[in-house]
Amino acid sequence: MPSDAEEPADLRAGNPVDLAAMRVAYAVQESNSPVPELNLDVATVADGWLPLLQRWIDQARAEGTSEPNAMVLATVDEHGRPASRTVLCKGLSEDGVVFYTNYGSNKARQLERFPYASATFAWTEFAHQVTVRGEVSRVPGEVTDAYWRTRPRGSQLGAWASDQSAPIESRSALDAQLVEVTERFAALPEVPRPPGWGGFLLRPTTVEFWQGRANRMHNRVIVTRGDDGWSARRLQP
Ligand SMILES: Cc1cc2nc3c(=O)[nH]c(=O)nc-3n(C[C@H](O)[C@H](O)[C@H](O)COP(=O)(O)O)c2cc1C
Numbered sequence: 001m002p003s004d005a006e007e008p009a010d011l012r013a014g015n016p017v018d019l020a021a022m023r024v025a026y027a028v029q030e031s032n033s034p035v036p037e038l039n040l041d042v043a044t045v046a047d048g049w050l051p052l053l054q055r056w057i058d059q060a061r062a063e064g065t066s067e068p069n070a071m072v073l074a075t076v077d078e079h080g081r082p083a084s085r086t087v088l089c090k091g092l093s094e095d096g097v098v099f100y101t102n103y104g105s106n107k108a109r110q111l112e113r114f115p116y117a118s119a120t121f122a123w124t125e126f127a128h129q130v131t132v133r134g135e136v137s138r139v140p141g142e143v144t145d146a147y148w149r150t151r152p153r154g155s156q157l158g159a160w161a162s163d164q165s166a167p168i169e170s171r172s173a174l175d176a177q178l179v180e181v182t183e184r185f186a187a188l189p190e191v192p193r194p195p196g197w198g199g200f201l202l203r204p205t206t207v208e209f210w211q212g213r214a215n216r217m218h219n220r221v222i223v224t225r226g227d228d229g230w231s232a233r234r235l236q237p
Contacts, residue, residue, distance in 0.1 A: 026127045026212030040211040040219040042232045049207035049223040049230070050094055053121075053130055056209075057092070060123040071119040071132075073099065073202075075110040083110060089121070090147060091139075096203040097132055098139055100147060102164035103196045111136050117202050127212025132204045134225075139199035148193040156191040157181050208235070 045052055060068035067088065074084040085107065091098030097119060101108055111117065118133045148156065161178040168174050185191050204225065211219040218237035223230055 024124075024127075024212075026214055026218070040209055040221055042221055042234055045209065045221055045223050045232045048094070049204065049209075050092070052209060053132075053207065054092060056123065056126070056128050056130060057089075057121070059126065060128075063125065065123055065125060068123065069121075071097070071099075071121045073107065074118040074120075075107050076114045076116070077106075077110050078113060083107070087119075089119070090199070091143075091201075096134065096201050098143075098199050098201050100144065100197070100199045102159070102162070102194075103138075103198055104166075105164040107165075108200075111200060119202055127218075129210040131208045131210075132202055132206075134203045134205040136200050136202050139201050141198065144198035145193060147199065148197075149190070153191060156193075157185065159197050160185070160191070160194050213237075 057068050069089040070086050071089050072084050073087045074082050077083050083106065087099040087101060087107075089097045090100055099119075115136045116134070117136045118131060120129060120131045122129045151159075157178060160181040162174070204223075206222055206224050208220060208222040213219055216237060220235040220237055221232055222235055223232045
């Protein structure tokens with residue numbers, strides 16, 4: 001950490017962006033709005049976490065957000081240290097959220113060792129954030145197969161060409177791997193699914209909804225799975 005006397009690194013480098021001064025006032029909500037999620041409260045999730053998460057993703061999609069299903073997935077490495085990266089949510093149901101990846105990747109190996117994760121969606125245009133936490137397991141092969149068939153051929157070939165998270169000496173070596181698999185499958189109308197590629201289901205134990213409000217007095221509602229079903233509570237911002 002720099003000492004107080006040091007100039008912040010972004011200014012020292014001649015960068016004119018004053019990060020400390022960047023600030024958004026969340027003031028779009030009306031306290032008497034008839035739209036329930038504008039006044040996010042325990043009652044907003046009376047029918048569970050799923051409808052509200054679907055609505056927020058759909059709202060972002062409808063307004064043209066790039067990759068509204070992107071979520072930052074946090075896992076725990078073999079030293080108990082957190083690791084995070086963005087993945088795309090490709091399935092959403094009462095069971096939880098589904099994403100697809102290489103089963104040999106860092107994240108997948110971390111999840112095999114410690115099968116818990118936290119996934120955060122953030123749609124900053126709407127001052128909305130949702131964090132899903134819970135246990136993770138592989139989805140059945142048939143589920144992965146059904147999704148695999150919907151992927152463009154180029155993405156399918158890319159999955160074969162990349163030993164995700166493993167080092168490689170150069171971009172040209174990576175490109176050569178794509179050329180090799182493209183030739184290997186050229187005669188096949190359908191590219192088969194690599195055995196080491198598939199989906200994970202994150203089954204929520206908590207889902208927290210966050211909605212920005214003025215003066216940093218945000219709304220937070222956490223939905224928790226218990227022995228008797230789901231319950232919701234408001235948290236301080
Ligand atoms: C918007 C976006 C979406 C991504 N979606 C996925 C995804 O669905 N699956 C995936 O394996 N990687 C995805 N990635 C790449 C990951 O962030 C990450 O680089 C990769 O999975 C390797 O992570 P790991 O080494 O921690 O396993 C995405 C990246 C971005 C920026």
